[in-house]
Amino acid sequence: MSDVRLAEAAHAVPAHHEEIGFWRTYVFSTDHKMIGRQFYFLGLVMLIIGGFLAMMMRWQLAWPETAVPGLSWVSEPTLYEGIIPPQTYNMLFTMHATIMIFFVIMPIMVGGFGNFLIPLMIGARDMAFPLLNMLSFWLGLVAGVVMLASFFVAGGAAASGWTAYAPLSAKAVFTGVDWGQNLWIISLIILGLSSLMGAINYITTIVNMRAPGMTYFRMPLVIWSLFVTAILLLLALPVLTAALAMLLFDRTLGTSFFLPEGGGKPLLWQHLFWFFGHPEVYILVLPAMGVTSDILSVFSRKPIFGYRAMAFSMISIAFLSWIVWGHHMFISGMNPYLGTAFMMTTMIIAIPSAIKTFNWLGTLWGGSIRFTTPMLFALGFVSAFVIGGLSGIVMASTPVDIFIHDTYYIVAHFHYVVAGIIFAMFAAIYFWFPKMFGRMMNETWGKIHFFLTFIFFNAVFFPMHFLGIAGHMRRIYNPLQYEFLQSLQPINVFITVSAFLLALSQIIFVVNFFYGLFAAKKVGNNPWQANTLDWSVPSPPSHGNFDALPTVFRGPYEYSSPEVTEDFLPQDRRLATDPTTV
């Protein structure tokens, strides 16, 4: 019932809004599309910073304790005439992970594309709570500023890993980092609030504001993925926020939640962190899966294979993600019988992921495949996800994990999954660029960008499996300190050179991006001939999105339908056989 009322109320909103000034259009905007773009630009800027931190780490790993070129001006104790000290190295990997996870993937995929796409794709004029949406962005920005500020306080930024295992993170004396770690905690608490606001908004909007005829099972899979992600965010983030507050109390107020000398338990932190942290992995990867599903269908000109199985596999991944966290803790000192139980659940969660992969292949089968830039990147995501998923099975086996835990095998695995999301992110950027900015990025340079990124991505992360199998520990500052790692140094050099080339390849993207923003040719409503509602409105869509709210007659993937001569059939196009109302 409330569905109908809200949809009617939305119908009553006038299509043309009053003129609003610069500040309310671009800065304190309540328009979901502008807020989406704000998150998106925040993420892209942070991507450059996070990437730069990774390049510094790679320098140290290939040529340990030599001066990083061009950085001799950085003052001590951060660098010593350009040489990275161990303490700074620990800050680099801590902040690289924190920034990439919380300030790149989440803002771009969830904050950016989530905001931009949800109302457009379900046929709504805006989010359910536009003001809350604006607040969500501004809190996110404050969190980002606080996080970056932590580099500049005495003692430097957090250096206890993004997992911040207590007691290392719980007492300043253990790392020598004081306010850096406190600001890290505060920033993530603020960001948690920001994400919570977004999650509530997404869920409310999707439940209540779908256009007439847009049933749950006519929603594009990217909307399904964002819906499931929002539910995970809503349930997972309070756990992290509570754990972070306890950690802050241990650090500043003298409590002992995680400190054994006061009766606390170090493992409690790990349980709380990973109870949030494993759903978090799916918060990151589900939107990437959704984007990939949509793009594969569009450019195969073919319905997605097994739509309902795709939606249900995301739902089951979400459920299962709550009962697998212990696989991060097999060797933590947790009861070994608990480890066995977590191994079972972890094996089970691989099943819905396998279903998704096979259904993507099924979508390609019989298609009429167009190798556009977004399609190439979506295929790149599938390929990376296959490798990341399969290596996950290897480490799910508890005895095998005894050896490969905390080695570069793990680093390879989670970069194939989490850094692999960058392929889906680029797919989404290239695919929705015309809708977001009204112009088309250059396709040829887009494809060159794809091939270079794909080659160097694999050249960086695939050899890390070899390092891991050889026992190379993660988070070590200088591999040459260990005899058994000496012979592996050429691999480290190879990875570093590939990483630099991967970074340089992104210059093509940056140039193409700015060319696309300002100089490329303008496009019409539907340059890709896609079916979803976002392509039925002008590029970029005006304030309020739709002149009249659309009515939806069919699912989102009716490509090559025999009902029409062209190979696509938009969701809101009424055929003679369709009912006049829904």
Add this chain to the structure above:
Amino acid sequence: MLRWLPENVSTFGAEIDSLLYLTYYITGAVFILVTVLMVLFLVMFRHREGRRAVYSHGNTTLEIIWTVIPAIILLVLAFMSVSTWTKVKANAPPSDFNLQVTAKQFNWEILYPGPDGKFGTPDDFKVDNEMHVPVNKVVRIILKSKDVIHSFFLPNLRLKQDAVPGMEILVWFEATKTGKYELPCAELCGFGHSGMLGWLYVDTPEDYEKWVKENLSQS
């Protein structure tokens, strides 16, 4: 890829390695299958003028097949892992050779019970970062930490266990070959984490006795 594995010198290491080989070959085969199919489909079904994509929403039978087969393989893998895991982590065999290892920033303190075989007596002796054990002998270690979490890692013995402050964790191994093996810390433990390194010396019983005598006379 597996040729990079360090040499195994523990009794249970071969079981761990064989599970690693098994999962590696299964996942490797799936990787090749998926990649070949993907490339094949991309070539076969590339866009050509005049050909329209197949209008199909899926095939339930196929979906059931590719749900059930992976499920069976995964569960079999899980069940195959249980016995090795329980053997290494839950069922330490009895032994009269006991040690205590206490991790601290950034050293391993190895405590020997001395000739009376009991800890907490005056003949205990402590060595930093150097652990001597006899070959072919079950070694039981109580693992502790003084400050933060460390991880006791013996790559050649396929053994890793976090040392957690406030906990006493029992680990065990039996080395099958004499030699000198590295004992790095595998869990980030602060600025000196990299380079926190001990050595395990697996000695013949005679060499081991000799070493014990030298250390006892020093302490």
